[in-house]
Amino acid sequence: MVDISIIIPTFNRLWALPRAVESCRSDGCTVEVIVVDDGSTDGTWGWLQERKDVVSIHQANWGKDWAVATGMAAARGTYVRYLDSDDWLKPGANEEQFAQARQTNADIVVAGYEDYFEGSDRTELHPWMDCDDFIAQQLGEVSFSHYSAFMFRREFVADIPHRQEFALRDDRLFVLEAAIKGPRLAVYGKPAFVHRHHRQERLQRTAGFKKDLADWTTIEVYRKVVGLLELAGELSPRRKRAAVAQIWPVVRTLAKTQPEVAAAAAEWIFKLDPAFVPPVRKSIRWAYDRLGFRVTERLIGTLTFFRRPPLSGPPA
Template structure:
């Protein structure tokens, strides 16, 4: 290994056997000779580790390899940085590449101007679309640090920057996704001299199935990353840092990660004063659209799970915490019954063995006092449930005229939940007969809020959201599902539905198809459709639809009222001519 090293390049490696050699070769091709490469194998299970060792054997004076257990990109970078010997430190991702003159040019700029950091532009390769774009980091070769923090591009990237190693040694990456966001923008606010080479030296290959787009539950780390940025930024540049965060948050909320909108709104609540008083934000017509969200309520990411006199299913909590790792989970078993006041109807239900009636009351009680999302032990939540947290209160249909109570949510102290709780003290057949919450909810929403029992999405009194059966009760593979009942085990890709739901959903699909055709044919200048050649089926009539539905149901006839069917397969042939 050469004694004089100007630039140490750290390459974290994990499961990249198809791209790793290309990345290493691009560093070996650098015109700068005083360079070392540190490959940090983060517990790869493919051939990446072997590729690292082979390169180290071929280039022993330039390449070192570290094999470690898998801990994530951030800690792999920390490991490499701790081993670096160069005056300057750089990172590249193992599936990207760099131009041959990148480090020679950037090191020269650093040496000439005494920079803590030198940055360059980035060329993004959209692999699936087979297109590229260059993202410039700053509009001028001479960088004003204050303006760069507020308005610059690529500020969250580690890979387009060359760091003075002595300066960078006071920083470290977190063990999380989006570790760049948590560290680099805040670090830049502590930079004394920033240099810039306006060339797209770094080639970032954006693929559909990279780390950022496949890890589901940990996606919420991006919100935590912005919080860490705001906590760690230099107070001298506080105003610019808040605006920088606001620009990134706006893009994430409105375009990139709409799924996490409620999480970002919660972050805006926490730093409300910083955002509301920020002069940069107030003067920016686009970013100022964030400001109303500072006072916009969201349902807390809190799951309320009531299970009286029975354990939770073994897979319930593991599945919930894997999908929502930062959510709070409130479990309530029979011990809660001595801690809360029980209406006579609930006590009567317990005395007669109707535990479900009591579970439903306790769920409403906790929901009213805490806010959050009720999830019964028979229901499983999907990550898309996060999108419903921006609503005030939500319920869902399970069929055309029945409401689903396996998953529903509300803000703390919401008046609809209070009305439901109060109804337990009112003489009624629902209480006398200890009828399910679905009946109580249906009666309240139809009488007090004008709910139409048609299985369709409705917003009642501009406050109460009632959703399709495919959102909270069944996964009908239409991309809308947020939760589903899981008490009946079926093979992957299948769904368990009642015959009423199958008939309702089939009719809905046919209605949507006919609506699409009528709108298509009504467009100005649209030629009349060419008659299709005769076929044995011809068009689909209501009678044929009903017959086909009955045939599907008969094929899966069982001893209970439930049928196993695969919705897309069962209905795929309905619309062929």
């Protein structure tokens, strides 16, 4: 009997993987560590072959979502958790969260987490914030924590894949879909996981076209979830407000480079919550009313451009 399966997708992170794997060790419960090597070329597979206590799976480089799906197919634990190979779990998190899960028969054991900033060794605590509406919380009403700090009953999430079409925000959609299912929750009162900030490549770190794609994906995640809630008759005004407040800054950021896409998203927001008052200056709200979102944001972008300092000093 396996208590917890921990799925670690990895690609060329041998510099960090050993710590992630070691952090999964637990004395108080039975843990299987499943590492899915997504076609690494840095010696990861050779290192894994020497770890007889790790379930090692090799696949071609199809990306994180397929790696997680491969790991889930192999998992045997009553509970499952997901860990990036450059992060790690806090000591005691596995056994203590599992003990809570057994005691409460929870579908999800939630927890806070820590940020660790490599180079300065600075840490920042993000404690779990209690909220009486788990869906509203995960939509952004209050801090929704990080899904690697959570432990999920495997049977409860077995039908929720990490969806490739939302790959840059797949974990956010995953938790929102789990929330919609109405899980029994237990709250672990300590940080369960450490999220490492570093200068190496990371899926969440985007710029240029990828940044636009990440913002668009975030908007699409919220549109999908709002649609699911509306279909189920569970889209309360509170949940609408949470979704709109969370997505509005993303829409404004996207307007700088993709005005048409952002304008369509803004129109969706105003239709979803007609009472929404954008948190901007009164003059900008006035312009939204008179000129529309698209024209207003284009004018703001033009003014911002002309206010930029010159790239070089005046001629000698």
